[in-house]
Amino acid sequence: MSLEIRDIYKHFGPVRASDGVSITIQEGSLHGILGENGAGKSTLMKILSGFYSADSGEVILNGDVLDLSSPADAIAAGIGMLHQDPLVFLPMTVLDNFALGSPGTVRLDRTEVRKELERVSSELGFEFDPSRLARSLTIGERQQLSITRLMWLGAKVLIFDEPTTGISATQRLQLFDTLRKLAEHGLIVLFVSHKLEEVEDLCDSVTVIRQGKVVYEAEMPVPAETLVEKMFGKVFVVQGREAVPLGQPVLRLANIDLKEDTTHLENLNLEVASGEVVGLAGLEGSGQRALLRACAGLLEPASGSLELDGVSLTKASYRGHLAAGVHYLPAGRLEEGLIEGISITEHLVLASDDSTFFIDWKAARKVAETEIEDYSIKGTPSSSAEDLSGGNQQRLLLSMIPDEVKLLLLEHPTRGLDVESAAYVWTRLLARRAEGTSVIFASADLDELLRYSDRIVVFFAGEVFAVRDASGTDGEELGYLIGGKERV
């Protein structure tokens, strides 16, 4: 058995998501599809599984040219796909999720289906309570349920689109085991990812996709540098921080007490100099977010004082903080930072402090075009925020930061971004800092903290547990500190 994808084209407006893709995969192989975010992996897989129909091209399974005009055709031909976000029905039971869409008699014999669920899941080594609601399943369990269902329907080709997003390390090991087993049983398994290490760990062969085209094919193992180069089209050096002389203290926090939800931050003292980058480390909910929000004016301190450039902002509103030169980029880019359904141009108009009543759309479009160019945003002035990839959303947010900012506050500035976008974000931030802007950012990524901070503040259980110069510490020590222990 072999699967051949021949000359697939697919465009969305001006975007060529699949630009003449041909791949051949042999039976029993665990094949990686590698590419950065937006490379066109999901689109190609959705074409394979009948979810999208291609503009042109053929899919050939075992010598037969398939007619893939709907997912029903793909399933009938034995091609099944686990989508990036497991497509389960949350308020339905496991059993109904299993049965939905299955062929059979009009009357649904749930006893019969339950037996089938038990049979197939035990063959795969999974266990389900058929009457549980899908809502209460972990992402890993939802995937297992989908695998079970597709195997029941007779899948010969199984596609996994970024299956490791949102699952725990243990679940990932279990998933990889399952994938290997499926391949050993003679299935064709397609593993789609933008994470190099996963493909290295798992796959027998790999196809690298960039901008809708196949740019590289090989049997594994392949040196990581080669894959990175193929993915991004260039060799990629992540730039570290340059020493910048620190200026006068800009931000002064004295004896601050903060309360938010379950977080309780007490008696906090911190001074940040102009041009300084301070990283906030700690487990989620240890107080970093509360501190950022207090500095942004979104959370009023219960006591203590907050000064920016000698002016007290303790009781000032969010607008007051903005006016004083504070800018905050929250972690929820689409929830808190951008507005769904609103274009890049409109975002930039909203962000400008122009207060004329009528909007000069022509000028606004010009501004948008310049910013898109400046920040290399992949999109047009009329693209909506939600249509941009995570990296491009972050670029848009960066472009919305006013020119004169004294203090930049960022929460997980590179979470979920591909390597290139993450490096880009930091290039921009470091340029700001060279102009004298102070930067405070929270991150869960120790490398990021160590690479870009001057000082690292470690939070534990609502207090500042330790403060370290970034040059005088390492990942191991930070790991201990974050867990509330001094290095032993």
Next chain:
Amino acid sequence: MEATFNSIIAAAAPLIIASMGETITEKSGVINLSLEGSIRLSAMTAFAVAFWVGHALVGFVAAALVGAAIAAIIAYSSIGLKLNQIAVGFVLTLLAIDLASFLGDSFVGERGPRVPPLPIPFLSDIPFFGKVFFDQDLVVYFSFLTIAATWWFFYRTRPGLNIQGIGERPAAAFARGVNVNKLRFWYTVLGGAMVGIAGAAYSLDVKLGWRETLTLNLGWIALAMVIFGGWHPLRVALGAYMFGALQVLAFQLQDVFPGVSQVLPVAPFPLMILALVFVYSDWFSKLGDRFPRMRNLLGSEAPAGLGQVFERE
């Protein structure tokens, strides 16, 4: 007593049929907001056609066609043209209401054919229950059938599971090979035909004759019943019967408390709002967790894909 219950069951029949139709439509993810207009126009059409032909059954068929046609417009404009369902439904409501008044003007006050009573032999002899449930006519029996059939269809058949899928998460149903938009179209038309039949049930059975105020905002109430019923046919039916009982009660109490006779007929409406507050309360929504076997019946969540247009790409 028997007679009171008998009339509650009979009077609720159109509401039952209409809200079952709307339950089917909404379960598939489409909102047919035109119910009030559909019901009036189909009630008028049913009467007019039955009046000409001299046969009630033909009136029912005509009414079903009117309801189905309006639903087809909504389905096509939302699925095919991707217009807003609420806006189209609302405009059609107003249009159909005016059309019914205008076209039906000459029929006001006329007497037409009616659905004959049809007690079921033996069953109607059962004490109390027989009289309440089985000494009725075909329309009322049809209303029973819609409840049972809708329930059976949703929870005991494959197409019924699929309809829940397309209403809940159309993309997921599509990925499983279910033809989302085609099914949504036909379930909307089916629901609309049932709404049409409900209209005919008014003018040819419950109220007899045609006048503008005949259907007493039944369409809006049916829409509310679907929400109160949490999109579960049995709970929707319960709501419809409770509403019917309140109306009969209010009517009968008018003689007892003549001073407040103005207030009583509208009493069911605020009570309906209270009932909605109740089923959306924390306490009620936790019941489903406590009785997992009755989760479907006790849940009040709308199908998550309700009103959403599904586009493949």
